[in-house]
Amino acid sequence: MNGASRDAQAAARESLTALTDNTSVDATQLADELAAVTGLLDREVRLRRVLADPSRSGEQKAELVRTVLGDRVGGPTVDLVSGMVRSRWSAPRDLVDATEELADSADLVAAERAGSLEETEDELFRFSRTVASAPDLRAALANPSADPEAKARLVQTLLGGKVRPATERLVTRLVSQPRGRSLEAGIEGLSKLAAERRDRSVAIVTSAVPLSDQQKERLGSVLARLYGRRMHLNLDVDPEVLGGITVRIGDEVINGSIADRLSEAERRMAG
CATH class of the missing domain: 1.10.520 (Peroxidase; domain 1)
Known part of the structure; x- marks a missing residue:
């Protein structure tokens, strides 16, 4: 707009x-x-x-x-x-x-x-990872010619009773009324809205191996100081990630090893 x-x-x-x-x-x-x-x-x-x-x-x-x-x-x-x-x-x-x-x-x-906003945000991200790893599922949910009610029933089968009510409602509405959006763009938009509701930005972090609690805390702290706002980390693991880690915040992508990127961020803040 x-x-x-x-x-x-x-x-x-x-x-x-x-x-x-x-x-x-x-x-x-x-x-x-x-x-x-x-x-x-x-x-x-x-x-x-x-x-x-x-x-x-x-x-x-x-x-x-x-x-x-x-x-x-x-x-x-x-x-x-x-x-x-x-x-x-x-x-x-x-x-x-x-x-x-x-x-x-x-x-x-x-x-x-209901006290479940953070859980809803996490569930949206996990659902996006599930869809990304299952091409047949994505095709069924994103098919523009498929019956919207059939897609809603598929979401209910996948998520019913397994996620918070708001998560299921948001995903159901997205797949049944996409209004020209891709499934990925729609879920990303919902995640962003949830983060804004919690007064945070979303950092999508993909690492070759799971991050330790200490690494997650340090990364979140440095990113928050660097961008001037709190960060919610959506974490994913992909062994093929080169350099150890990729961080995406909006349209900006940061690649490199954890140690190198954190050191660079800290130098930028010091400067």
């Missing part, structure tokens, strides 16, 4: 935070309803264009939201979406993308309330 949409998305996030600070709001229900709104806007091209039309007043668009959604979703969802359409969006698709992100964030709020 760029320009007006970035500002509108930021305002929507703040509205969600304010709404879910009230514990009487059912975050899981809110996630379901926002996901339903996302599906509606994704299907109805004319509706999303009208709701993102800068030539219409914010109140006109909010009234349309109340008319269309009033008997389909609860008051909190209507209020949240009404506020979103009062904002200015650079493109109609940005409105849909932001609504989808709010649905995912609401599920993460539910996980946070």
